[in-house]
Amino acid sequence: MLQHKAFKFRIYPNHEQAVQLRKTLGCCRFVFNHLLAKWNHTYQDTGKGLSYSTCASQLPAMKREWTWLKEVDSIALQSAVRNLADGFQRFINKQNESPRFKSRKHLVHSYTTRYTNGNIAVKGDRLQLPKLGWMPYAKSREIEGRILSATVRLAPSGKWFVSVVCEVDILPLPLTDGILGIDVGIKQLAVTSEGLAMDNPRYTLRYERLLAKWQRILARRKQGGSNWSMAKRKVAQIHERIRNSRLDVIHKQTTRWIRENQTICIEDLRIANMMKNRHLVKHIADASWGEMSRQLHYKANWYGRVIKETPTFAPTSQTCHVCGNKQAEVKDLSIRVWKCSSCQTVHDRDRNAAQNIKAMAL
Incomplete structure (x- = not known):
């Protein structure tokens, strides 16, 4: 039976890759907070929020206004919008409280990118991620199945981790x-x-x-x-x-x-x-x-x-x-x-x- 299975590893980015990772985290947080403010304003005025498609359609205009958003992985920015839309959908369904603004002082930071045209790859003890290139990782086991996405996480201890989600046929x-x-x-x-x-x-x-x-x-x-x-x-x-x-x-x-x-x-x-x-x-x-x-x-x-x-x-x-x-x-x-x-x-x-x-x- 095909199941989604995550393989978590510690990664070791160099200085330039670590800077790019932090930029991506900051841009995803900025996009999330910017669209969250718009969503809250619309909800207070009309009693209705914004859909995912409405929020995602604003990304090109945001990139033209803030050009530094073009420096990071575009799929990661789309994932931030998707997370916001999912959070509000759960809020509407009374499954949780409404989403809150993200803070750079939070202990854990992460972003998610999807597999597209081979942008996520594994070769030996090295891992490739979008906009980052190849980097070493602590290979504790083989990655199985078809790669679907990868979530990069900065732990409070200062360590970088990646969770690669794959579609695996588990017997x-x-x-x-x-x-x-x-x-x-x-x-x-x-x-x-x-x-x-x-x-x-x-x-x-x-x-x-x-x-x-x-x-x-x-x-x-x-x-x-x-x-x-x-x-x-x-x-x-x-x-x-x-x-x-x-x-x-x-x-x-x-x-x-x-x-x-x-x-x-x-x-x-x-x-x-x-x-x-x-x-x-x-x-x-x-x-x-x-x-x-x-x-x-x-x-x-x-x-x-x-x-x-x-x-x-x-x-x-x-x-x-x-x-x-x-x-x-x-x-x-x-x-x-x-x-x-x-x-x-x-x-x-x-x-x-x-x-x-x-x-x-x-």
């Missing part, structure tokens, strides 16, 4: 009889219905002291200076290390689950509501349950697996999976092992929840 995995229930938590990141537990590495706590040290250094330095910029970049690098370590663990585990099981049962959690608990918010964010669920869903779609979810408020921890008796006092998170008052079965809290998740989802 489903062989069918298996495995059915797995997964209960996520904080003490242990996940416990399966088979009794296997996945330890929570807690990378935020692991780097907490180092992060606090550099945040103190950053707070004491004069904003805008070279030492302040260095400290800011160091803080961003620590956050990036935490994120990469966390994603590495989750990717490996979700791939293993997808390969070994045909059906995977998980909870439909309201994570945004759970994050309102000020005592647990840091640990819930560090656990990345939402990212784990996202990876399971798209990998299951790729490889022909099935994801089933239990209802949000199902009492999976309080219900005995043997006899179905419910004990409300088990709702207390400090109770890790409990005994069913009906059938006298002794339960481990997380494994019992995983068994219930599996049964309720099926």
